[in-house]
Amino acid sequence: MSRPIAEDDLHAFVDGALAPARRAEVEAFLEKNPEIANRFGRFAEHRVELRSALAPIAAEPIPPQLNLAHLIAARRPARWAKWSSMIAACLLLLIGGAGGWLLRGDGAAGGVGIEALADEAAYAYAVFGTDRARAVEIPAADGPMLARWMENRLRRRVTMPDLARRGFRLMGGRVVATRNGPAGLLMYDDARGLRIAILMRPMIAQDRSARMAFHRQGDVVGFTWADRGMGYGLMGTASAGLLHPLADEARRQFQSKARA
Structure with a gap:
């Protein structure tokens, strides 16, 4: 068997x-x-x-200083420690670059506006929305800690919308890297296990204010908008008819807290 x-x-x-x-x-x-x-x-x-x-x-060819024969010849502990640090740095660069490419989106190359935000939100959902083990890094139970983390990285006040009336509870969130700087990612789910994500980040140079618009990237669909220099994207794999009211409610709460 x-x-x-x-x-x-x-x-x-x-x-x-x-x-x-x-x-x-x-x-x-x-x-x-x-x-x-x-x-x-x-x-x-x-x-x-x-x-x-x-x-x-x-x-790319291996740099001469990282050639295996060269490293073997440099057997003294001090020299080996030096090369170990260089190798570790190279690996960190590769890993960091890979994360950026995964979240870049096809249309985000060089983009900073609402289309780039839509790509970033869709890719973030595709990576974390399907992760059953670690969809969030900080759970909703530690909401104040999550809010402080996001505010420190985004340098903006952060609101975590309450979508319970629409049937979705806050699971938690994390800070993610995008081509346009750090972004906050909030994850929600309903009683059936259906998930949606809200990504937010400052809009750098354009679309600091933008009307709500529909976006689709493969199986991931959602709505983006920008208000007072902050951009928002609500994404999921549900129908646009389900996601639009959720986006409207999230936007209402974001605007209400911004005016407070």
Whole structure:
């Protein structure tokens, strides 16, 4: 009897690291579980995007000072510590660059306006809205801490809309990186487990005030707007008819707190 399909099997399936027999078992499992198949299908898409984004860096020649023969020759502890720091710095740059590329959006290259905000919000939802383990970094129970974190990074007052009357509870949030600086990301869900996300950040050079507009990026849809120099994007995979009233209510609360 084969062992049950575990999370490690699913990630190895996305990475193409399974033996043929086990791969066939995972494929059969995914056929019977379309929700899980859809989630890990998105992981596979992100993996392809990440590899594509880092391909130019990977193709560059290794700097002479990081050549393996050179590192082996420098065996003295002090020298090794120096090169270790350089290698760690390179890895951090690669990881940071990868995160930026994942959240950049196809239309965000060089963009700072509402279209760039829409791309950033859609990609943030695609990454964190489907994460069943760590959708948020700080839970709603620690709301004051979350608000302080966002306000410190955005340098703006932050409002966390109450959408309970619309059937959605605040799960929590985090601060995410975008091409246009830090942004706050709030995650909500309803009784069925349907999730929506609100991304907010200062508008740098344009669209400091913008009317609400509909956006679609693949399966992710939502509405964006800007008011008093802050931009907002409410995104999810629900219908526009469900999301529009939520966006209207969130905007009303943001404007009410801004005038207070």
